[in-house]
Ligand SMILES: Nc1ncnc2c1ncn2[C@@H]1O[C@H](COP(=O)(O)OP(=O)(O)O)[C@@H](O)[C@H]1O
């Protein structure tokens with residue numbers, strides 16, 4: 001069944017579906033073509049195609065053996081799965097209503113049983129903890145013999161930043177022992193926190209934030225496939241607001257399209273903004289248009305009634321200024337003013353007075369721009 005979520009429906013299924021990521025993809029294609037699969041670590045921010053790419057790579061690399069020789073595990077799911085649930089036996093699970101159990105429940109029940117058995121063999125009684133269960137899950141897959149001996153298995157540990165130090169040590173040992181039969185792909189946002197012994201075994205594949213032009217191209221393809229009309233300014237707004245995160249970009253399009261079939265720039269702001277971002281945008285616009293008193297009233301409400309901290313508000317003002325089409329000189333002057341206000345607030349000076357003065361400067365500097 002097709003997913004109702006567009007980010008899943010439009011998940012890349014072949015290399016041509018990807019936008020951006022040329023370096024990572026060229027490298028993975030080369031590995032697949034030459035039937036090479038080193039241990040790899042995929043790094044990059046969310047929504048840049050890491051999970052989608054690993055599956056395409058493994059399908060090409062494994063060919064017909066994909067189903068038997070590929071295992072994808074989300075470490076975070078595994079770590080947060082309650083041991084009390086995993087304790088249910090397969091037989092007990094079979095009696096649970098179908099709608100209330102998933103293949104992952106069944107998998108976890110097998111993992112639990114194996115981990116308990118492994119503990120028993122080491123002369124220990126009691127329940128395995130999560131770390132032992134994870135270790136067992138990895139071992140279970142890595143150690144079963146492949147049918148075709150020259151072909152290795154591919155095991156993906158997604159969201160692998162959820163592995164703590166002990167788990168990393170255990171993984172390193174498993175990698176060492178089963179290195180001939182099983183290759184690991186670790187998927188994680190950054191290299192921070194990884195033990196050198198793992199890093200030195202892996203090739204790093206880097207995923208970049210998706211460039212704005214590529215986000216626009218992909219979003220307009222999806223919009224036309226869905227019969228959604230989208231204004232050029234709205235495309236630009238999505239590309240800017242998503243910060244290189246394609247999942248977020250597609251979600252914004254889908255949310256905006258749910259509200260109106262003709263998507264405008266304002267529709268995008270409506271779905272992408274937090275209440276604070278929205279109010280700050282309104283108050284900066286008021287200041288630019290010279291409605292200083294109204295602008296300051298909104299600011300007072302944010303601080304006194306809604307209890308936002310002055311530094312949060314200042315940060316949003318800064319983001320807002322960066323997004324507006326000011327000329328460079330105006331933008332630089334405003335950012336300098338923001339830095340001064342930031343300093344004064346850190347010194348404990350009255351935040352409301354200084355933020356108010358900033359609104360006055362915004363009016364001042366931008367009206368100078370428009371009259372120049
Ligand atoms: N480079 C890309 N090209 C096209 N679509 C992408 C790309 N990266 C992400 N997407 C979209 O975002 C969704 C999430 O991508 P995913 O691979 O899960 O990202 P990650 O694992 O890096 O967080 C995909 O289903 C797809 O719709």
Ligand SMILES: [Mg+2]
Pocket residue numbers: 050051052158
């Ligand atoms: Mg992912």
